[in-house]
Amino acid sequence: MKICIFGAGAIGGYMGVKLAQAGADVSLVARGPHLAAMKEKGLTLIEESGTSTVPVTASDKPEDLGPQDYVIVTLKAHSVPPVVPKMQPLFGEHTTIVSGVNGVPWWYFHKLEGPLEGTRLESVDPGNAQWDGFGPDRVLGCVVYPAAEVSEPGTIKHIEGNRFSLGEPDGSKSERAMALSKALASAGLKAPVRPRLRDEIWVKLWGNLSFNPISALTHATLDVLCTDSGTRAVARGMMVEAQEIAEKLGVKFPIDVDRRIDGGAAVGAHRTSMLQDLDAGRPMEIDALLGSVQELGHVTQTPTPTIDTVLALTKLRARTAGLYE
Numbered sequence: 001m002k003i004c005i006f007g008a009g010a011i012g013g014y015m016g017v018k019l020a021q022a023g024a025d026v027s028l029v030a031r032g033p034h035l036a037a038m039k040e041k042g043l044t045l046i047e048e049s050g051t052s053t054v055p056v057t058a059s060d061k062p063e064d065l066g067p068q069d070y071v072i073v074t075l076k077a078h079s080v081p082p083v084v085p086k087m088q089p090l091f092g093e094h095t096t097i098v099s100g101v102n103g104v105p106w107w108y109f110h111k112l113e114g115p116l117e118g119t120r121l122e123s124v125d126p127g128n129a130q131w132d133g134f135g136p137d138r139v140l141g142c143v144v145y146p147a148a149e150v151s152e153p154g155t156i157k158h159i160e161g162n163r164f165s166l167g168e169p170d171g172s173k174s175e176r177a178m179a180l181s182k183a184l185a186s187a188g189l190k191a192p193v194r195p196r197l198r199d200e201i202w203v204k205l206w207g208n209l210s211f212n213p214i215s216a217l218t219h220a221t222l223d224v225l226c227t228d229s230g231t232r233a234v235a236r237g238m239m240v241e242a243q244e245i246a247e248k249l250g251v252k253f254p255i256d257v258d259r260r261i262d263g264g265a266a267v268g269a270h271r272t273s274m275l276q277d278l279d280a281g282r283p284m285e286i287d288a289l290l291g292s293v294q295e296l297g298h299v300t301q302t303p304t305p306t307i308d309t310v311l312a313l314t315k316l317r318a319r320t321a322g323l324y325e
Helices: 010-021 032-041 077-090 126-133 175-186 197-218 229-248 257-267 273-280 286-299 305-320
Strands: 002-006 025-029 043-047 050-054 057-059 068-073 091-099 139-144 147-152 155-160 164-167
Touching: 002 010, 002 077, 010 025, 010 043, 010 050, 010 147, 010 155, 010 175, 032 057, 068 077, 077 091, 077 126, 077 286, 091 175, 139 175, 139 197, 164 175, 164 197, 197 229, 197 257, 197 273, 197 286, 197 305, 229 257, 229 286, 229 305, 286 305
Parallel strands: 002 025, 002 068, 025 057, 043 155, 068 091, 091 139
Antiparallel strands: 043 050, 139 164, 147 155
């Protein structure tokens, strides 16, 4: 089984080290100083249990790696459409693309029973770049739970979590899903195959949709924005609007809004990924986390006044920083 991780930053690098340690035939696509460090001295993973370094096959040229059985995409959502043509050498007749990207996935309506089956989302897949360039039948969904960071080029620091939930768009327990689940489990990762992966997508999105932009606008950590009465109310309003959209699409939420916010507060003084990106001068995942939900509001004819307001403010904040066009 050949596995390529495309976008071997924090999460992709963490997964890559664990697979390499388990003896998997894994390769990584990265760039810049991070790639140079991996080529020179291997990829280092810092975990609570200790630090390890493994030699890895890494390149910025997919054509050097050839066709794969699985291509696991762990880029930021906005970074994927532009590199679809570059990824083509990785695809063989039976290659599976594992979409480990935050937000509403571009394939969301593929094989979703109902009148919206096949609907495409411009906010996360402008010009149908992924739908046409990958083909939705190749896709296996993935909800990423671990937290990690690139502490320096070639070094990944694992913070928490080891679960990567997998799911077919049609909810089946396919052979390809079970095979990848087994490979990830052999690497010490949890990889359950879920019949209703979209439910998990929305529970994670609930937090990303609200906590991320509010933190970018206020520079508050999770414990503060989830307990301050004003920002908690804004987050709650966004979640309620998102829940109405999701339930119209058949999603079932296993917890309620207030428990989800309390869960965010329990994480503690955590700076969200969007706040980290803003401070580091990196593009933020605005369209995948907010624009997509606004678009789904239009699709389902659901008003989203709170989401609309926060999205407008977040876009302007990003444009002011030169991070959004």
